[in-house]
Amino acid sequence: MVSWFECPWRLRRLADSLLLGGLLLLLVGLAGAYLxxxxxxxxxxxxxxxxxxxxxxxxxxxxxxxxxxQQKKESRCAHC
Incomplete structure (x- = not known):
């Protein structure tokens, strides 16, 4: 599990999914709670x-x- 977070590209994809999911949950919650x-x-x-x-x-x-x-990607490229 820890090695899955080592790759910056996989971590970025997971982060993008969380951002999109969080935005969708927020919009659905706002629509339901106030509209x-x-x-x-x-x-x-x-x-x-x-x-x-x-x-x-x-x-x-x-x-x-x-x-x-992004930090992991930059640190890997700095050592290349």
Whole structure:
């Protein structure tokens, strides 16, 4: 598992996936929590509000992983 994070290209792909997933979760959460709040059941509304927290968390994790991948790529190229 640790060796999977060694490759900067794989780490970058994972980071991009987390960024996209976080953005989608945030948009779905915002739409559910604020645009369709009158039509949703209480449990679904609570879930939509939870997505407005989880989406940005995934965005932040993906951004940090992307920076880490960029740093690893630059350090490998510096030693070449």
């Amino acid at each position: 369709f709040e009158a039509r949703l059941a209480l449990g679904v509304l609570v879930g939509a509000h939870a997505l407005t927290v989880l989406g940005p968390a995934l965005l932040k994790i993906g951004y940090v992983m992307r920076l880490l991948a």
